[in-house]
Amino acid sequence: MSDFLKAVNLKKRYSSKWALRGVDLNIEKGRIVGLLGHNGSGKSTLLKIIAGLLKPTEGEVLIDGKRPGLATKGIVSFMPEGSHLYKWMRIKDAISFYREMFDDFNGDKAEDYLKLMALNPEDKITSLSRGMMERLKLLLVLSRNAEIYLLDEPLSGIDPLSRDKIITGILEGYREGESSIIISTHMVSEIEKIFDEVIFLDHGEVMMSGNADEMRDQRGKSIEDIFKEVLQ
Numbered sequence: 610m611s612d613f614l615k616a617v618n619l620k621k622r623y624s625s626k627w628a629l630r631g632v633d634l635n636i637e638k639g640r641i642v643g644l645l646g647h648n649g650s651g652k653s654t655l656l657k658i659i660a661g662l663l664k665p666t667e668g669e670v671l672i673d674g675k676r677p678g679l680a681t682k683g684i685v686s687f688m689p690e691g692s693h694l695y696k697w698m699r700i701k702d703a704i705s706f707y708r709e710m711f712d713d714f715n716g717d718k719a720e721d722y723l724k725l726m727a728l729n730p731e732d733k734i735t736s737l738s739r740g741m742m743e744r745l746k747l748l749l750v751l752s753r754n755a756e757i758y759l760l761d762e763p764l765s766g767i768d769p770l771s772r773d774k775i776i777t778g779i780l781e782g783y784r785e786g787e788s789s790i791i792i793s794t795h796m797v798s799e800i801e802k803i804f805d806e807v808i809f810l811d812h813g814e815v816m817m818s819g820n821a822d823e824m825r826d827q828r829g830k831s832i833e834d835i836f837k838e839v840l841q
């Protein structure tokens with residue numbers, strides 16, 4: 610299968626600081642990829658470049674042969690870290706907002722996610738707990754029929770109940786063979802079972818990458834233990 614997402618010698622500098630120092634990536638369609646690294650390793654920067662929100666300083670990203678930007682807006686669905694929703698909204702307003710914004714937004718999928726994520730459309734955004742907020746963000750992003758989903762730290766600060774709902778939600782939203790998902794996290798043990806591939810990022814460089822099952826077999830360890838070993 611050919612690479613759907615490709616990054617070649619990707620570098621990003623913020624004033625004098627290099628956040629990415631030459632990242633190469635090859636991701637096929639239909640894979641769930643764990644982008645693993647400690648705080649500040651460059652995960653968000655990499656996802657924002659793929660989403661077309663940041664320009665690389667050097668190198669390039671190609672998604673289905675296209676550079677990130679307007680041409681890929683309908684292919685890429687990005688869930689940023691933190692909140693990006695207006696405070697005046699109720700959950701139903703956020704859903705309408707996404708429906709207006711994205712042609713590929715699937716209202717039926719959003720209805721299913723409301724139930725799965727145990728969210729009430731009448732609830733105000735400002736009344737949501739952190740876990741509920743993350744579940745709403747996931748609902749919005751996964752309700753699009755995109756070809757690549759970028760989830761930045763979806764498990765950060767989430768209690769075990771919400772965590773399970775989020776992992777189930779990711780698996781439900783994943784269209785096998787048709788879409789890819791990249792999930793950045795440093796909470797590896799909770800989610801490693803769903804990864805097909807993993808990429809270990811450290812100080813803006815890929816320290817190791819490959820098929821998750823092969824890595825476990827070769828090293829006789831969980832991805833979490835390999836993470837601890839590789840990214841001391």
Ligand SMILES: Nc1ncnc2c1ncn2[C@@H]1O[C@H](COP(=O)(O)OP(=O)(O)OP(=O)(O)O)[C@@H](O)[C@H]1O
Nearest residue numbers: 623626627628646647648649650651652653654655
């Ligand atoms: N807008 C910015 N201006 C200056 N430096 C930045 C900016 N954004 C990120 N950085 C720096 O770039 C490096 C990579 O940051 P990035 O947010 O990509 O890492 P991360 O792995 O996503 O971290 P976290 O897990 O904490 O979200 C860090 O050293 C960070 O301080």
